[in-house]
Structure formats: structure tokens, C-alpha cells
Amino acid sequence: MKPARFDYVRADSLAEVHDVLAAECGEAAVIAGGQSLVPLLSMRMARPKVVLDIMRIPELAGISLDGDTIRVGAAVRQAELLAWSQLKARQPLLALTLPWVGHAQTRARGTVCGSVALADPSAEIPLTLLALRGEVELSTKAGRRRVAAEDFFQGLMSTARADDELIEAIRFPCGRPGEGHAFREFARRHGDFAIVACAAVADGKGVRLAVGGVADRPVARTFAGLGGSMLGQALDAFAHELEAREDLHATAAYRRELVRQLGRQVIEEARRCRA
Amino acid sequence: MPRLSADQRHCVRLTLNGRAVEGEAEPRMLLTDFLRHVIGATGTHVGCEHGVCGACTIEIDGALARACLTLAVQADGTSVRTVEGLAPEPGRLSVLQAAFRRHHALQCGFCTPGILMSLDHYLRSHPLPTETDVREFLGGHLCRCTGYVPIIAAALDAAERLRNGETDA
Known part of the structure; x- marks a missing residue:
């Protein structure tokens, strides 16, 4: 398994990245940590003309607080965010989900934005971004825009990013007082891709449940103040509406059942965490 | 902004287990192949070549990395540690x-x-x-x-x- 030929460009500035992306018209692939792109190159599922390395651009490094938002630059590795001293205090849900992303050996290289760019339907970081109503910052030569996670993930490894756009950063809202968070996933082994992953954020008004690994993208639903059997019915309806995938690892029915079980567990746990 | 063309080999310099090494690599060459075939450091093994098996795990600038998920040109200028760097001297084990x-x-x-x-x-x-x-x-x-x-x-x-x-x- 060896990649096909490509030119390699090591960009020193954002302007250079935007120029290359604009000039190559979709034939350029951005490389950051490479944990998703390199296997795709090696298996020749991706055959870009140019691989564009963005890891040495100073503007893309670093985690910052922008008001009530955690802004994570495109060059921030998953291990760096997991080790950020303020992580648990600022956003408990991220502290719960990040240890489930790949293995320590891949988190040391893989970037937070790279996982969002790939948009694997069972990946934890896109799921967390959606659960928290985060945003993706995209930029081109011409300007910048922000896209809500809800609109960004459009299908199996398909996103709202245009060919000439760079994911410059992603934005996670900070946790608010009175919120409770929970996360669980089911996989054969820790570190495997989740068969189903569920994240919940509870506040005074209700619970937002985000589900990954089931449909072709992560899906979220907000349930307003449901108790007991009402919750069961609502989860049942939600599980049925999801267009559950069927593959080697699990049937669609099995995935829906996991949504009912894990969904209830995380909702109850998130509510308990509020108290 | 260096652009390394696909069909040429380019010089890659790095520090391997404390020693400066250099060799030539096409942009598409994986770090595993660079270490083994260009430098001749065959201690790093190649298993699945897509980041799952872990046989090629090394350290790049003090952080763990799968050498098979790294392009040799990405490692230019870095400090790499491989299994050959573990033993304190020939004939002794860590x-x-x-x-x-x-x-x-x-x-x-x-x-x-x-x-x-x-x-x-x-x-x-x-x-x-x-x-x-x-x-x-x-x-x-x-x-x-x-x-x-x-x-x-x-x-x-x-x-x-x-x-x-x-x-x-």
C-alpha cells in the first residue's frame, strides 16, 4: 500500500494555503496530523495532485478562549486539547469524549479539526461539536464564514466545505452553569470506531442528545422535559427516524436498539450531573 | 513556500536517535520506508500500513507517532526516536x-x-x-x-x- 504520486507543499502562511486551494480546484488535499488522510492516500481512495501541509503556520496553532467559546486552531492535535489545563472546567463534555478518540498513539498526531474535516459518521469529535451546537470556521482568499455543526455535516464523509476553503478552526461553546453532560459509546474494543456513540447535554429546559455511528452523519435531537415512559417513547421515535446503516459490525436494528439503551443512559446521567 | 514536485526525490534531513541523518524521498514516500530503505534503520517494522497495528510506532519530537501515517517529507527537520535508540549500548538492554x-x-x-x-x-x-x-x-x-x-x-x-x-x- 503506497500512495500515488503527488506534489507536496509546505505552506508558511494562510495566504499561501488559500492560493494553493484556489489554484488546484479540488485537486489539493490539506494534511495536518495525517491520521485520516495518509491511510486514504495509501489505499489510493484519495489521489490528490497536491498535498498541502498546514502544520507550520503560526496562526493555526493554539487553543484560545473567545468570550464563551473555545476556539481550536487547525494545527491543534487531539492530545494537546485533551491535555489543556482548562478543558474540564470550560467544557466537561469534551473532557469526556476526547479520551475515546482513536488511541493515545494516534491522538498524539491527529488534529481536532482534521477529524471534523473527515466527517466520519462514528467519530467522537464531530458528535461533540454537534451536541454542543459548535461551529466551523472556514476561510478562503476572499473571506471567512462560520457554519453551524448542524449544517456542516452533510453525509458520509461529506461536508459543507467548498474546495477552496480551509477549516481554520472549530468553536466549541463553553459549558454553562446548571448544565450536565454525559457520553457513552459501544465498540468491540476501546479505540475502535464506535458502533454507536451518544452524548447528552442537559439543562433546565431539557436534554439535547447527539448520536453518532448510526446514520450517515451525527444527528442531534432536543427533548424538552420528558420523564419516565415519555422519554422511552421519544427515544423510540427518534431511533426509528434515524436512517440507521447496516454493515459488517451491526445491523440497523441493533444500532437502533443501542440508541434506545445508550440514549437513555446518557440522558439520565446528564440530568444527574446537573444536580 | 517550498513545493516539492511529485516525480523527483527531495532531501530529507532529520535527527535519528540523536544522530543527524539525511536521504532522498519522493513526496509520497512514507516515513517507514524512508527509515528502512533509505536510512537502513530496519528496527521499525511495517505491519498494516494504515495505522491500525502499531508495529511502526516511533517518537517524533518527543510525541508518539505511527511512522506509516507520516510522510517522510513531513518529518524533515524533526527529531525521531526509534527502537534502535532504546538500548544504552550494543549488547545491553534497557x-x-x-x-x-x-x-x-x-x-x-x-x-x-x-x-x-x-x-x-x-x-x-x-x-x-x-x-x-x-x-x-x-x-x-x-x-x-x-x-x-x-x-x-x-x-x-x-x-x-x-x-x-x-x-x-
Whole structure:
């Protein structure tokens, strides 16, 4: 398994990245940590003309607080965010989900934005971004825009990013007082891709449940103040509406059942965490 | 902004186990192949070549990395540590390597270089791991011979010896 030929460009500035992306018209692939792109190159599922390395651009490094938002630059590795001293205090849900992303050996290289760019339907970081109503910052030569996670993930490894756009950063809202968070996933082994992953954020008004690994993208639903059997019915309806995938690892029915079980567990746990 | 063209070889310089090395690589060359075929450092093994098995795990600038998920040109200018850098001198083993030998933590040895690199890194930052911690950490590696039990025993033994002041030097 060896990649096909490509030119390699090591960009020193954002302007250079935007120029290359604009000039190559979709034939350029951005490389950051490479944990998703390199296997795709090696298996020749991706055959870009140019691989564009963005890891040495100073503007893309670093985690910052922008008001009530955690802004994570495109060059921030998953291990760096997991080790950020303020992580648990600022956003408990991220502290719960990040240890489930790949293995320590891949988190040391893989970037937070790279996982969002790939948009694997069972990946934890896109799921967390959606659960928290985060945003993706995209930029081109011409300007910048922000896209809500809800609109960004459009299908199996398909996103709202245009060919000439760079994911410059992603934005996670900070946790608010009175919120409770929970996360669980089911996989054969820790570190495997989740068969189903569920994240919940509870506040005074209700619970937002985000589900990954089931449909072709992560899906979220907000349930307003449901108790007991009402919750069961609502989860049942939600599980049925999801267009559950069927593959080697699990049937669609099995995935829906996991949504009912894990969904209830995380909702109850998130509510308990509020108290 | 350097642009390295696809059909030419380009000079890659890096520090390998404390020694400056250089060689030529096409942009598409993986770091595993660069280390093994260009530099001749064959200690790093190539298993699945898509980041799953962990046999090629090395350190790049002090952080763990799968060499098969890294392009050689990405590693230009970095400091790389491989299994060849573990033993303090020829003929002597590091504390971790010696524990592997005592506990029969390898049979065919194919996965061993990657596991040694991972555990060496891990034990330096986690001197007092539990068995569960080590099992969890080993999740990033596949071994098809040992069943992992002797590897875990070796890691815990090495951790204890390192805590008691035994050193690699």
C-alpha cells in the first residue's frame, strides 16, 4: 500500500494555503496530523495532485478562549486539547469524549479539526461539536464564514466545505452553569470506531442528545422535559427516524436498539450531573 | 513556500536517535520506508500500513507517532526516536527491553519495536500505572502471538524497577 504520486507543499502562511486551494480546484488535499488522510492516500481512495501541509503556520496553532467559546486552531492535535489545563472546567463534555478518540498513539498526531474535516459518521469529535451546537470556521482568499455543526455535516464523509476553503478552526461553546453532560459509546474494543456513540447535554429546559455511528452523519435531537415512559417513547421515535446503516459490525436494528439503551443512559446521567 | 514536485526525490534531513541523518524521498514516500530503505534503520517494522497495528510506532519530537501515517517529507527537520535508540549500548538492554526478555513478552517479535516505543514513552510519563492503564494503552497495538499477558507483566515489572531507581544508562 503506497500512495500515488503527488506534489507536496509546505505552506508558511494562510495566504499561501488559500492560493494553493484556489489554484488546484479540488485537486489539493490539506494534511495536518495525517491520521485520516495518509491511510486514504495509501489505499489510493484519495489521489490528490497536491498535498498541502498546514502544520507550520503560526496562526493555526493554539487553543484560545473567545468570550464563551473555545476556539481550536487547525494545527491543534487531539492530545494537546485533551491535555489543556482548562478543558474540564470550560467544557466537561469534551473532557469526556476526547479520551475515546482513536488511541493515545494516534491522538498524539491527529488534529481536532482534521477529524471534523473527515466527517466520519462514528467519530467522537464531530458528535461533540454537534451536541454542543459548535461551529466551523472556514476561510478562503476572499473571506471567512462560520457554519453551524448542524449544517456542516452533510453525509458520509461529506461536508459543507467548498474546495477552496480551509477549516481554520472549530468553536466549541463553553459549558454553562446548571448544565450536565454525559457520553457513552459501544465498540468491540476501546479505540475502535464506535458502533454507536451518544452524548447528552442537559439543562433546565431539557436534554439535547447527539448520536453518532448510526446514520450517515451525527444527528442531534432536543427533548424538552420528558420523564419516565415519555422519554422511552421519544427515544423510540427518534431511533426509528434515524436512517440507521447496516454493515459488517451491526445491523440497523441493533444500532437502533443501542440508541434506545445508550440514549437513555446518557440522558439520565446528564440530568444527574446537573444536580 | 517550498513545493516539492511529485516525480523527483527531495532531501530529507532529520535527527535519528540523536544522530543527524539525511536521504532522498519522493513526496509520497512514507516515513517507514524512508527509515528502512533509505536510512537502513530496519528496527521499525511495517505491519498494516494504515495505522491500525502499531508495529511502526516511533517518537517524533518527543510525541508518539505511527511512522506509516507520516510522510517522510513531513518529518524533515524533526527529531525521531526509534527502537534502535532504546538500548544504552550494543549488547545491553534497557530496563523495559530486559523485562520483555524475562517475561517472554515476545515470540515472533514483529509487533515488539512499536510496543517497546509506546511503553517506553508511556512509562516515562506514567511511572505508577495499573494493569488496567497498561491494557488500555496497549489497545493501540496488535500482537498475534503472546495474548498480551506477558507484555503487561513486563511493563508492570519495568515500571516497578524504574521506580526503584534502575536506569537504562
